[in-house]
Amino acid sequence: MQKWRLVDTGKLTAAENMALDETLLEAKKNGNSPNTVRFLQFSPPAVLLGYHQSLEQEIRVEFCKQVGIDINRRVTGGGAIFFDETQLGWEIICEKQFFEMGIANVNFFNRLSQPLIYALKKFGIDASFRPRNDIEVKGRKISGTGGTEDGDVFLFQGTLLVDFDIDTMLKALRIPIAKLKDKEIDTAKERVTCLKWELGYVPEISELKNLLKEGFEKEFNIILEPGGLTKEEKLLFNGKKIGFESRERINKIKLPKNEQQMISSIYKAEGGIIRISMVVNLRYNRIQSVVITGDFFAYPKRIILDLEAELKDVPADGKIIGKKITDFFEKKQPQIPSISGLDFVNAIHKALEKIDTAKFGISLSLTNRLFTVNGSFAETIGKSPRHLLLPYCSKSLECGYRYKRDCIECGECSISEACRLGKEKKMWITTILSFEDLMETLEDFRKRKISSYIGCCCEAFYTKHIEDFERSGIPGILIDIDNTTCYDLGKEEEAYKGNFESQTDINIDLLKKVLDAKL
Numbered sequence: 001m002q003k004w005r006l007v008d009t010g011k012l013t014a015a016e017n018m019a020l021d022e023t024l025l026e027a028k029k030n031g032n033s034p035n036t037v038r039f040l041q042f043s044p045p046a047v048l049l050g051y052h053q054s055l056e057q058e059i060r061v062e063f064c065k066q067v068g069i070d071i072n073r074r075v076t077g078g079g080a081i082f083f084d085e086t087q088l089g090w091e092i093i094c095e096k097q098f099f100e101m102g103i104a105n106v107n108f109f110n111r112l113s114q115p116l117i118y119a120l121k122k123f124g125i126d127a128s129f130r131p132r133n134d135i136e137v138k139g140r141k142i143s144g145t146g147g148t149e150d151g152d153v154f155l156f157q158g159t160l161l162v163d164f165d166i167d168t169m170l171k172a173l174r175i176p177i178a179k180l181k182d183k184e185i186d187t188a189k190e191r192v193t194c195l196k197w198e199l200g201y202v203p204e205i206s207e208l209k210n211l212l213k214e215g216f217e218k219e220f221n222i223i224l225e226p227g228g229l230t231k232e233e234k235l236l237f238n239g240k241k242i243g244f245e246s247r248e249r250i251n252k253i254k255l256p257k258n259e260q261q262m263i264s265s266i267y268k269a270e271g272g273i274i275r276i277s278m279v280v281n282l283r284y285n286r287i288q289s290v291v292i293t294g295d296f297f298a299y300p301k302r303i304i305l306d307l308e309a310e311l312k313d314v315p316a317d318g319k320i321i322g323k324k325i326t327d328f329f330e331k332k333q334p335q336i337p338s339i340s341g342l343d344f345v346n347a348i349h350k351a352l353e354k355i356d357t358a359k360f361g362i363s364l365s366l367t368n369r370l371f372t373v374n375g376s377f378a379e380t381i382g383k384s385p386r387h388l389l390l391p392y393c394s395k396s397l398e399c400g401y402r403y404k405r406d407c408i409e410c411g412e413c414s415i416s417e418a419c420r421l422g423k424e425k426k427m428w429i430t431t432i433l434s435f436e437d438l439m440e441t442l443e444d445f446r447k448r449k450i451s452s453y454i455g456c457c458c459e460a461f462y463t464k465h466i467e468d469f470e471r472s473g474i475p476g477i478l479i480d481i482d483n484t485t486c487y488d489l490g491k492e493e494e495a496y497k498g499n500f501e502s503q504t505d506i507n508i509d510l511l512k513k514v515l516d517a518k519l
Contacts, residue, residue, distance in 0.1 A: 091157035116213030139302025271338030272296035
């Protein structure tokens with residue numbers, strides 16, 4: 001039975017922990033270190049970029065500065081993570097030969113995750129490995145893992161969520177879930193869990209470390225002997241720490257803002273609304289992560305989380321994604337009333353259409369404020385829309401024309417500027433006075449065989465009435481409006497009837513970009 005070294009470095013800064021990772025990997029490669037298991041913690045809290053990630057695209061830098069969160073870059077790849085002071089990190093630094101390993105794969109990650117799974121089961125928690133690199137409890141992530149290699153040695157690491165501060169994580173990281181409405185933030189808690197939530201209390205850190213130690217010894221058939229850094233490792237660490245504290249390392253990868261963005265879509269299936277939020281890396285044309293929410297019912301409950309995991313880090317290619325989802329549904333046979341695998345394929349495709357929309361000179365982030373019906377953005381623009389529909393609620397409350405179709409362009413509200421822009425394009429401009437008025441207008445368009453239109457409404461109105469818009473069969477582009485809407489105020493009924501007593505704003509800059517768009 002081999003003896004390994006157990007190094008417990010306690011709470012260190014992000015720079016110190018990251019420098020130690022590189023130190024231990026390099027020292028092992030040079031033959032100056034034994035096989036090692038390390039326990040690590042962070043103080044202050046930290047956000048850690050994956051080795052290949054861009055700071056601006058992944059981290060809310062100003063928020064982290066305000067609340068004292070360290071920022072650093074890992075030596076391993078993968079996505080950005082938040083590491084608060086309660087979490088326990090663990091890592092393995094070892095030669096590949098010990099595990100008879102050639103190329104790292106999912107089976108190998110599974111094997112290296114077993115010590116933590118063993119420890120969790122000692123607490124009575126039924127944990128399991130979820131490909132590609134998560135440890136879960138009933139579908140909820142409790143640990144993420146990742147690794148890197150250098151020659152014949154590797155470093156594999158993971159985190160154990162003990163008492164997780166999910167609100168701070170959402171504010172610190174630029175992840176898709178952060179784009180959800182406040183009432184949907186609870187869906188984040190359906191994706192992760194921690195020891196406190198599972199046990200009802202926070203175990204002593206010493207107990208966690210003892211059980212993890214036992215797990216490593218049992219699963220790897222080794223003896224772990226506590227030890228410190230060697231003299232050579234200390235010298236190497238002291239030399240590396242300065243580099244890891246430098247801004248140059250943290251900022252070393254700068255992707256242009258248009259190369260990695262969060263995009264979203266709303267898709268109406270027979271069984272309910274499917275919302276897609278995803279991060280896409282355009283340089284490598286890959287989906288980094290996906291969050292799927294909606295008002296549908298799915299059994300087993302964890303099936304959506306499994307689907308999200310299946311779509312992580314896959315090419316942003318409609319055909320590849322379609323096959324992935326189709327294969328997933330055939331294998332898992334989920335029960336989602338009145339929603340098929342094809343519906344999820346269509347929902348993802350609708351999100352990916354935003355990438356094509358950005359080619360019209362609209363930033364990818366702004367495409368999330370555009371909604372399309374009966375065709376893509378490009379298809380609708382190709383039909384040269386000649387009609388512009390504007391909501392009465394964007395007219396001034398004091399305006400005598402607020403509840404009339406016309407506008408005298410007095411300059412007192414955003415409708416005036418919208419009308420001016422529309423007239424420059426020689427468009428027919430109509431103020432929509434109520435939901436019934438909208439339906440009558442669309443029916444009139446249908447009878448007159450109007451080819452397409454551009455309109456303005458809030459996201460909530462679009463979501464509620466997708467089917468009504470689609471029923472007309474007319475391609476349309478809808479632009480999200482600004483300011484507090486009737487849905488924010490709980491006054492949908494007043495707005496439905498045309499009696500909403502508040503004022504919204506047309507997004508003039510975005511409207512101009514849409515009106516200027518050409519094939």
